[in-house]
Amino acid sequence: MKSFYVYIAAVLVINGAMPVFEKLTLGKVSVPQMIFLRGLVQLVIYTAILFQSGEMTGFQKVDSRFIIYGLLQGAVISVMLFCYFAAMKAGAASQVKALSSAAPLLTYLLAVTLLNEPLTLQRGLGVLFVTLGVILIG
Incomplete structure (x- = not known):
């Protein structure tokens, strides 16, 4: 379980810091160039x-x-990245990320309907609070 938290911590740090660097980079390169470089x-x-692991x-x-x-x-994902970087280039990094x-x-709603994941009061409240947070920050 320890590795789970290490991975999540890495995701949080990288996901939180990347929009600043993306915004800086998009000031000098086009959206397609950015997607190409990352890809x-x-x-x-x-x-x-894959080669090292034999997979x-x-x-x-x-x-x-x-x-x-x-x-x-x-x-x-390519379409999503294009839209995300176009929004990042045009708007404020904090607003786009929020x-x-x-x-x-959407993931939660699809998981409940398509994957039959449980709909619980706790998760429902979480969805409500995330929605309120996005509205307040965005």
């Missing part, structure tokens, strides 16, 4: 990880439907 670095890093050959064992799902997710932080609300 290029990610490609290099994950290719190295690169593991794709042969994966059902082709799930390969297609992964590729489609990549396409959708408003985009409402995404887990």
Whole structure:
């Protein structure tokens, strides 16, 4: 369980700091250039990880439907990144990040309806408070 908290802490720090660096970078590069640069670095890093771990050959064992799902997710993420960086370039970093932080609300609703995850009072209150926070910050 300790590694869970280490990973979450890393996500919080990186996710909290990145918008400032994204805004600075977007002052000098276009949105497509930004997406390309990030994608290029990610490609290099994950290719190295897959080769080092021996998982690169593991794709042969994966059902082709799930390969297609992964590729489609990549396409959708590309659209999301374009919209996010365009908003970041046009608006205030703190506002863009706050408003985009409402995404887990949709995740929760989809998880309840599509994945049959439980709808509880505690989670419902959490959704309400997140919504209020986004409204107040945004």
